[in-house]
Amino acid sequence: MKTRKSWREKLEVAHEAKVVAISPKMRKQLGTGTMLIPKPLDVDAMIRKVPRGKVLTLTALREKLARAAGADVACAMVTGMFVRIVAEAAEEDLRAGKARVTPWWRVVRDDGKLFEKLPGQAEHLEEEGHEIQKSGKLRVIF
Numbered sequence: 001m002k003t004r005k006s007w008r009e010k011l012e013v014a015h016e017a018k019v020v021a022i023s024p025k026m027r028k029q030l031g032t033g034t035m036l037i038p039k040p041l042d043v044d045a046m047i048r049k050v051p052r053g054k055v056l057t058l059t060a061l062r063e064k065l066a067r068a069a070g071a072d073v074a075c076a077m078v079t080g081m082f083v084r085i086v087a088e089a090a091e092e093d094l095r096a097g098k099a100r101v102t103p104w105w106r107v108v109r110d111d112g113k114l115f116e117k118l119p120g121q122a123e124h125l126e127e128e129g130h131e132i133q134k135s136g137k138l139r140v141i142f
Contacts (some may be wrong), residue, residue: 007088015039038065043082044089044091050106053128055140057110058083083107086109087118114138 004117017039022030046064050056056064061083062074087104094101105124108114114137122132131141 007039007085010085011040011044011089013040017042017068017069022073030073034065034070036069036074037078038069038074038082040082040085042104043079045088045129047083047086047102047107048106050103052120053130055106055108055112055125055130057108057142059110060065082115084115087115091120108140109134111142112139114140 013114018037019034020037020064022033023036026035033078043061046061046068047056051129058080059127060081062076065074065079066072081088083104086102090104103124104118106110106128109119112133114125116137122134124137125140133139
């Protein structure tokens with residue numbers, strides 16, 4: 001029987017970042033140029049740079065990743081998947097007793113909404129002094 005990989009194993013998978021030409025099918029949405037397919041550890045490293053008390057939107061994260069790689073854009077789908085992996089690996093680390101983990105909770109949707117699949121984000125943000133709107137979907141107030 002196969003055992004599932006831990007989130008930490010998924011984060012550290014041997015995957016290289018690639019810069020590819022934006023395909024004709026995606027040009028209407030993204031324009032022409034190049035797109036970064038990041039590696040999980042690059043997403044982790046960029047999130048680690050977000051200082052306490054600040055937040056970073058997904059779009060800003062993708063822009064920073066793309067710029068660092070010399071690409072025009074970063075893949076939204078892959079970046080989003082890797083943010084989830086970073087968050088789950090950090091939570092595994094917290095449960096294992098590690099004191100310093102990647103502050104995944106500092107990444108929010110462009111409109112400030114928190115990630116539904118990642119419980120605990122509001123609590124982490126409130127601990128850092130952020131105000132959270134709790135009516136409807138949870139949202140950090142910028």
